[in-house]
Amino acid sequence: MTEIEHVSADTAMHSAGEVIVTLLDVNKWYGEFHALRDVNLVVGRGEKVVVCGPSGSGKSTMIRCINRLEEHQEGDIIVDGVELVPDLRKIEAIRRQVGMVFQNFNLFPHLTVMDNLTLGPVLVQDTGKEEAEAAAMDLLKRVKIPEQAWKYPGQLSGGQQQRVAIARALMLKPKIMLFDEPTSALDPEMIHEVLDVMIELAKEGMTMICVTHEMGFAREVADLVVFMDSGEVVEAAKPKRFFSEPENERTKLFLSQVLH
Amino acid sequence: MDTAISFATPKSTPRRVPPTLESGVLLWLRENLFSSIYNTVLTGLAMWALFLTIPDFIAWAFVDAVWRTDDPQTCRDAAGACWAVIGEKHRVMLFGTFPYDEHWRGVLAIVLIVGMAILSAFRRFWSYLLFVVWLGVTAAVLVLLLGGVFGLTPTGTHKWGGLPLTLLMFVGTVVGGMPLAVFLALGRRSRLPAIKAICVGFIEIVRGVPLITVLFMASLMFPLFMPEGVTIDKFLRAQIGMILFFAAYAAEIVRGGLQAIPRGQYEAADTIGFSYWQKTNRIILPQALRIVLPALMNDIIRAFKNTTFVSIIGLFDVLGATATALEDPLWVLFALEAYTFIFVFYFVFCFSMSKYSEHIERDLKKGRNL
Ligand SMILES: Nc1ncnc2c1ncn2[C@@H]1O[C@H](COP(=O)(O)OP(=O)(O)OP(=O)(O)O)[C@@H](O)[C@H]1O
Ligand SMILES: [Mg+2]
Numbered sequence: 001m002t003e004i005e006h007v008s009a010d011t012a013m014h015s016a017g018e019v020i021v022t023l024l025d026v027n028k029w030y031g032e033f034h035a036l037r038d039v040n041l042v043v044g045r046g047e048k049v050v051v052c053g054p055s056g057s058g059k060s061t062m063i064r065c066i067n068r069l070e071e072h073q074e075g076d077i078i079v080d081g082v083e084l085v086p087d088l089r090k091i092e093a094i095r096r097q098v099g100m101v102f103q104n105f106n107l108f109p110h111l112t113v114m115d116n117l118t119l120g121p122v123l124v125q126d127t128g129k130e131e132a133e134a135a136a137m138d139l140l141k142r143v144k145i146p147e148q149a150w151k152y153p154g155q156l157s158g159g160q161q162q163r164v165a166i167a168r169a170l171m172l173k174p175k176i177m178l179f180d181e182p183t184s185a186l187d188p189e190m191i192h193e194v195l196d197v198m199i200e201l202a203k204e205g206m207t208m209i210c211v212t213h214e215m216g217f218a219r220e221v222a223d224l225v226v227f228m229d230s231g232e233v234v235e236a237a238k239p240k241r242f243f244s245e246p247e248n249e250r251t252k253l254f255l256s257q258v259l260h
Numbered sequence: 261m262d263t264a265i266s267f268a269t270p271k272s273t274p275r276r277v278p279p280t281l282e283s284g285v286l287l288w289l290r291e292n293l294f295s296s297i298y299n300t301v302l303t304g305l306a307m308w309a310l311f312l313t314i315p316d317f318i319a320w321a322f323v324d325a326v327w328r329t330d331d332p333q334t335c336r337d338a339a340g341a342c343w344a345v346i347g348e349k350h351r352v353m354l355f356g357t358f359p360y361d362e363h364w365r366g367v368l369a370i371v372l373i374v375g376m377a378i379l380s381a382f383r384r385f386w387s388y389l390l391f392v393v394w395l396g397v398t399a400a401v402l403v404l405l406l407g408g409v410f411g412l413t414p415t416g417t418h419k420w421g422g423l424p425l426t427l428l429m430f431v432g433t434v435v436g437g438m439p440l441a442v443f444l445a446l447g448r449r450s451r452l453p454a455i456k457a458i459c460v461g462f463i464e465i466v467r468g469v470p471l472i473t474v475l476f477m478a479s480l481m482f483p484l485f486m487p488e489g490v491t492i493d494k495f496l497r498a499q500i501g502m503i504l505f506f507a508a509y510a511a512e513i514v515r516g517g518l519q520a521i522p523r524g525q526y527e528a529a530d531t532i533g534f535s536y537w538q539k540t541n542r543i544i545l546p547q548a549l550r551i552v553l554p555a556l557m558n559d560i561i562r563a564f565k566n567t568t569f570v571s572i573i574g575l576f577d578v579l580g581a582t583a584t585a586l587e588d589p590l591w592v593l594f595a596l597e598a599y600t601f602i603f604v605f606y607f608v609f610c611f612s613m614s615k616y617s618e619h620i621e622r623d624l625k626k627g628r629n630l
Binding site: 067069092093095096098099100102104106107108109110119120123124168169172 | 522524525527528529530531532533534535538542543546547550
């Protein structure tokens with residue numbers, strides 16, 4: 001159980017700063033299938049956690065529990081001071097604090113890029129239309145596609161769509177950003193334009209939890225790299241140690257496959 | 261691999277047009293009518309059948325036809341069609357028993373409804389607001405036909421008939437039935453067992469019986485359930501029956517659309533923090549309804565044709581009013597001509613709706629944003 005001790009050690013270290021996400025012995029089943037097994041994770045405000053692991057290891061399941069797209073059955077999940085319990089009334093309020101970016105972008109195809117961005121603030125935060133459009137334009141400039149504002153998602157490249165998706169999530173000024181393999185559906189030449197946006201976001205101090213196999217990204221921005229396998233957190237360490245001296249055999253095997 | 265014999269020759273050639281294909285009428289004829297022995301035989305048979313019938317039809321319908329007369333005897337003496345019956349009876353056919361001096365109100369109702377229908381065909385007007393405008397127009401047509409306000413002579417629904425009745429029944433069915441269909445479709449996917457059971461039960465029961473029985477039930481059973489002394493108007497009863505029938509079928513179509521929306525759309529809407537209704541109204545329904553629009557158009561066309569069933573429970577729609585018009589013994593011989601006119605009328609309405617639907621379907625297939 002040395003892995004768990006690692007997390008605990010890191011937890012102690014982080015407790016100096018402010019904790020924004022806590023998962024304590026979280027268990028989740030899909031029917032009979034045990035998808036998350038006693039998962040522990042603490043994320044400090046402004047820190048970046050990269051989650052990696054083989055397919056089916058429960059990475060998506062874990063981050064989807066943080067904004068309650070999936071419900072866990074045992075253990076505690078606390079997001080920005082609010083515990084996610086089954087009879088939680090205002091789940092929408094918590095979701096607005098947590099932005100999410102998906103592998104398949106999931107833009108709304110029937111709305112223009114501009115409307116994709118402004119619909120959230122206008123409907124859930126009562127922002128005025130003009131104010132929202134100005135904010136959207138600023139964000140589109142930040143992700144370097146202001147000229148695409150009036151197009152439909154179907155007219156954009158994958159990389160552009162993913163940058164719109166990031167901008168859409170940022171529109172609600174979230175405290176935490178979740179990324180679920182944001183570059184896995186992209187052609188190689190587009191991966192960088194998305195990673196650049198994410199790196200910039202990381203440098204601005206956003207709290208980020210990213211499921212990704214972009215190890216360069218992990219090296220550059222991560223405060224903690226978490227390796228999962230078959231529903232368990234197998235290893236968690238700072239990137240330097242994670243890549244240079246992984247302790248678990250499964251981690252070593254995984255790293256030998258993803259690093260070239 | 262010194263023995264490999266594969267090779268390619270690099271060559272640079274300017275772009276040019278494809279070699280000319282044989283085109284024109286002859287090619288079309290050869291490909292479509294005379295492509296094989298069987299096809300040629302079929303073409304011959306069809307030509308022969310047309311040769312036998314077309315000249316007679318043209319003689320009857322045009323050459324020997326009587327176009328205008330107020331004397332039925334002229335028609336009887338003629339060898340061809342008696343189109344004069346339409347000129348003579350069009351008021352009754354189009355307005356039934358609606359008071360003669362008030363027919364302008366019927367005309368206005370027709371213009372309002374047809375105008376709105378044409379307006380609705382333009383995609384730039386598509387929004388929930390369009391539905392609200394439809395509600396307003398329907399209400400306006402109701403007031404126009406009922407009278408009793410703004411100095412209009414009161415004309416109860418028992419005096420209604422003809423085209424305004426057909427069109428109002430049709431519009432009422434769609435305008436009343438669409439929201440109900442959407443609620444039923446959403447309810448059928450609800451996680452609450454009670455709501456789901458009610459919706460499934462309603463949809464399956466109504467779809468399990470013919471429209472006629474729904475109309476008879478509406479016209480005979482509703483009064484039984486009503487407290488003593490309360491009567492519901494016959495038009496309203498038929499309208500309710502038509503709405504329920506339309507909604508049950510449309511609900512299944514809408515449900516198909518809801519199912520076609522990928523889970524990611526729901527999840528993206530959830531992560532933004534939309535409430536159930538915000539998610540449904542802004543994200544899911546606009547996409548689902550677009551997908552199923554061609555199928556819905558089919559149902560809408562069917563609803564239009566189904567309005568003819570109301571004549572069975574004693575309402576005079578265009579078809580019923582035409583039957584009444586032909587009760588005049590002087591003109592009763594010319595029913596064929598009168599019904600041909602009705603035939604053409606229904607065909608023009610339904611065919612244009614169906615062509616429009618095809619047009620939308622084509623655009624949808626191209627993946628274009630409607
Ligand atoms: N809705 C579901 N119902 C049943 N089983 C599921 C469901 N979602 C995921 N699972 C199972 O749970 C396990 C973990 O899935 P998850 O999607 O979290 O993996 P992942 O680590 O994100 O994998 P990938 O790298 O392929 O995205 C898998 O074995 C998967 O088959
Ligand atoms: Mg995943």
